[in-house]
Amino acid sequence: MAKLKASAFPAFKQFATATSGRNMTRSAYVAVACGVAAMVLLTIDAAHPAMHYCLDVVLWGCLAFFVLEWVIRLRHAFDGGRRWAYVFSFRGLVDAVSALAIPLALAAEVNLRSAWLFGAFWMLKVVPGIPGLRQLRRVLVLESRPLLSVLVIFLMVLLMASVAEFVLERDVQPAEFGSIPAALWWAVATLTTTGYGDVVPITPLGRIIAAAVMICGLGVFGLWTGILATGFAAETRRDNFLRTWETVSKVPFFASLAPATLADVTHMLRTIDLPPRTTIIRKGQAGDCMYFIASGEVAVDLPGKKVTLGEGAFFGEMALLGNNLRSANITTTRVSQLLVLDLVDFRLLMARHPDLAETIDAEAKRRVQENR
Amino acid sequence: MAKLKASAFPAFKQFATATSGRNMTRSAYVAVACGVAAMVLLTIDAAHPAMHYCLDVVLWGCLAFFVLEWVIRLRHAFDGGRRWAYVFSFRGLVDAVSALAIPLALAAEVNLRSAWLFGAFWMLKVVPGIPGLRQLRRVLVLESRPLLSVLVIFLMVLLMASVAEFVLERDVQPAEFGSIPAALWWAVATLTTTGYGDVVPITPLGRIIAAAVMICGLGVFGLWTGILATGFAAETRRDNFLRTWETVSKVPFFASLAPATLADVTHMLRTIDLPPRTTIIRKGQAGDCMYFIASGEVAVDLPGKKVTLGEGAFFGEMALLGNNLRSANITTTRVSQLLVLDLVDFRLLMARHPDLAETIDAEAKRRVQENR
Amino acid sequence: MAKLKASAFPAFKQFATATSGRNMTRSAYVAVACGVAAMVLLTIDAAHPAMHYCLDVVLWGCLAFFVLEWVIRLRHAFDGGRRWAYVFSFRGLVDAVSALAIPLALAAEVNLRSAWLFGAFWMLKVVPGIPGLRQLRRVLVLESRPLLSVLVIFLMVLLMASVAEFVLERDVQPAEFGSIPAALWWAVATLTTTGYGDVVPITPLGRIIAAAVMICGLGVFGLWTGILATGFAAETRRDNFLRTWETVSKVPFFASLAPATLADVTHMLRTIDLPPRTTIIRKGQAGDCMYFIASGEVAVDLPGKKVTLGEGAFFGEMALLGNNLRSANITTTRVSQLLVLDLVDFRLLMARHPDLAETIDAEAKRRVQENR
């Protein structure tokens, strides 16, 4: 069926190609957002019957979309030979659940309104597209030892406090502290400093222990945060270095540098990716960085003429060398990848690598003369 | 009208000039504080009628002030040629709303007491004057990728938990968990560890999920903080370097340094701005830093005479070289900008740059002899 | 008795040897988990009598296990001559309490169900096995000065706020704020931002003070976290350096380095311990690190043959030098200790130490030729 359609409609063909690719398509994001919103709204009783009808239409539409998406991807995976790699990958499983959970629920004679609740799984489709997720996971893995020990301490405090409160409060408040699981409910709400207040110790000793648990809560929290902060500091530096190293090697300006110098320069640069027609520099603004073009093209809007700069060129250095104000608008003309050199690092670079400083200085002078 | 007044009253002219400048005037801060305070107090029913009358007067006064301010700035912008730049800037829009919201509300026949509530917008006038805001925004922009991924995780946990609790609790507590939006209200109060306690799960499974949500709350919080801490560490260093670099270049003492040395020295210094008649050093106190004067002037209160030191001079080095106690009071005579060199960095500087050490040493000896 | 059994059953002999060692055995972890779980479940009234019987059996079993464990360890300690060192160490005391608390409670005619609550002490047996605990303790010790001062501030705010609220609220809410200890209960729940809501100030001034306490709570929390984050950053670096230094010295590849270079290289490496049959590298994946074998052995799964690499060898460098994709599966064959060199540090190493770079490059070329 998918084949038939693909030959019939070029638009569908394009859609099928995009869908079978690695990343989420924009339409998939829209479908997830609409589907989940509709699922949430459907549970409001007061809503109008007409609206319920609309929501049902949206939900059926989303379900159809996800089934179609899954079929296309399955076909692509089997065509490509990597049959089971996709099916049992995280994405493959999420796609399968998104497509099959609701029909299976209906087949098992679950009420339609309850079946739609399985639409919650649609949200998982967004996971692989979250930008910093890989970075986050690396931090959790690398810092797993101290994080784990904080977790064990957390659980130990939790259980100890529950037993203590159970002993102290069970006679006074049998409904609230009548068993250790009930006391655990109080302990977790207290140790995380949530503090619902539905269960509260009332004996003096019970309150002293509760106070200790709250203070422990702050401590556990502080340790947790401290560990993650440490991990993130290291990971952010690493991530930036890796992304920038790839790009730096493409820029001829840096090609002649010795490896040790190159590593030093890479630490100073930052990579940014820009869509076409983005204004990078606005005339008259204060400038605090310069740019190297790794790929793409920018247009400089000089009075009377337009100059384009291609791969390997740099711009924005005049504001850093001179009076601090940008002298022209500069806009991307294509998808471009730029390396940003911050003012602080510009100065350090000029100081440490006089040869680079001369090249940039000479170019800046040439441009000033040309613009007169 | 503004023209007439400006020619009539020199004080008004001065006010108009100050107002049309970039920064908030002191009177504007006072007006915002008074206006907002009056607006808050006006909502207390129990207050005396006479007091209500007073508050009304204050509010009308503030409104008049903000209208006047807007008119002056509009006129200045149109005179200066940058017509629409101001009108559609953040400041321009806030000024317009501050001046127009209440009259328009009255025109739309809103009750006067309700109309005054629009005075809440006056607070936005303070935003451009917040000192560290630019720094804050840079951190949020640079760390946007990991922050965004934490936010997506936050939302996902929120929605998943709501659906789960809706399924588990809807039959037992239809009023509290009768729809997913109602469950979302519980979830957000739990995941942020706020824990109002107005809605609390009571089924065993519901409580286990709630406990997991609370622990996730700690985790999300920790990640969030860790990311921001990392960003701030980098940004604070950068900000200080930039501010200090400007100042260092004005001090002749550092003028002869090679660029690489200068970058090193800049990392060690910190810029401070002081109003006149501020005591920088108090005789007899322990000294832990020395100062270079980038601009302004200080008076040294020696026994029997007063010595003034101008731009480029340094002081406070004697306590660092000798017995650690300050030997004289030193006070600014004008608005001054100083560079502070901390004791730690003083020692590193002395160690790394022996030529600077000699200059400071020689000057300190000269002063000791002179003071005898 | 233990002797008799030990000669009778070789399995028991093995168990006795494992138990007398320093680390927790796996069976001890299982016993702790089962025992504590049974203790928790036993407090649920609604549970079936038959289940209660089962739980009792589990608990008696765990108790027997812990008594046996203590006896074996005591005997081992007395045989080894270090008689009292074990008995009065933390582990010795925990073992004693775990074994004796419940029998003693029963001897003192405590109800059996209450006596089982002493099983909570069993959890303490896990403490010496927590991985990052030593690291955690070092941070707390090294940062004890600022942490202590935050704690004193915390207590001071707590007490001041309690006195203030007691004065302000005692007439309005005598039941809630009738004494300073009662007010302290409110203060600790507020300052830790737990906020049960069972006791809430209602006078205007009381609420203003409460608001100040909440904001102080954020501040105390922030300080606490900030201090711990700082401590952890330093400790993590130190811990990694120490673990890696031991390992680096075993690898011949680094043996020829000068001490200063070695310290530099050690900072770049990270030690990991792997069980047998773990896949380290999967063909076709993107590679972002290389490995040195400190001990153990790995098998490279080349097309048609299997190559094993032993101590001192390195692998994974080809993906870093070439096209970024792993060219073969690599699996450990024995318990192995590897040194991981991250892509970022690989590049820095190549840049700073050209001699190492050449060795790695030559080996990589040799391997490529060999594989053809």
Next chain:
Amino acid sequence: MAKLKASAFPAFKQFATATSGRNMTRSAYVAVACGVAAMVLLTIDAAHPAMHYCLDVVLWGCLAFFVLEWVIRLRHAFDGGRRWAYVFSFRGLVDAVSALAIPLALAAEVNLRSAWLFGAFWMLKVVPGIPGLRQLRRVLVLESRPLLSVLVIFLMVLLMASVAEFVLERDVQPAEFGSIPAALWWAVATLTTTGYGDVVPITPLGRIIAAAVMICGLGVFGLWTGILATGFAAETRRDNFLRTWETVSKVPFFASLAPATLADVTHMLRTIDLPPRTTIIRKGQAGDCMYFIASGEVAVDLPGKKVTLGEGAFFGEMALLGNNLRSANITTTRVSQLLVLDLVDFRLLMARHPDLAETIDAEAKRRVQENR
């Protein structure tokens, strides 16, 4: 009177000398603790009359102590010529309030039980003795710009949210949200994530705004912590450097180093102060640092003899060079100040400064031979 007593009792003379010094005496700490505890217990109604009598005695005793302390210090200050410096210093004012508040309250015919509440001010006497307070204050001062901007954002969110909830909820819950100050009470409990739950929005729009406020609360918290963490990292390094620099200069071992090397070494060392009879090293333990004696003396407990090491000596290096286990007990004999060199830094030091390495190596060899 104080004079009379001072001549009469030598013990009192000693007390007077200690009291007039800068630091809190141990008896003062005891008096503060007893006084405050008695004040707290006195407010419990249920307590026995006999106990009330005891508490009264304690309180009168503490008051007498503080009056005496103040008188001694006043006399000392006037004798020393620095009359008003003490009286108007923080300590002087706290001493005055501690001594006079209760008598003045009684003079103003305040009820005795209420008058004792002024004993809360006694706690302030502890403030100058808090160890890390100076460090804490420096962080707050240096980071005041970003902290202030977070505070302004906090207040702005607070007020905006209050106005919004006042508008949305005043008709539905006039008792809870009937005025902006009432709404502010809700807002502060929500934004700090305390969440009492005594006031909760119930309209859908009100709840959406409340959710936004909670999430802002997390954000504000994260920013706050991030800023403080950054400040603490810098301050801890600085504090340690300063304390260590003083000590390093006293150790002859480091006297010959060039200033640049000395600064490098100082960064690696850490100062600790030990009372007499403290065991520093315990035989058989794993060693992870070595020590230099800046002042004081230690005794090495070798088999058969006792060796004492005085100022300038070092010890503990053998475990770092050899088999990792300490070979003898080492104990302080007097109050001693030691410099600790961690294993990590020991290795870096050995690598970077071969001359120091040789000296330590030679000494270690000499000791090994001597011990045979």
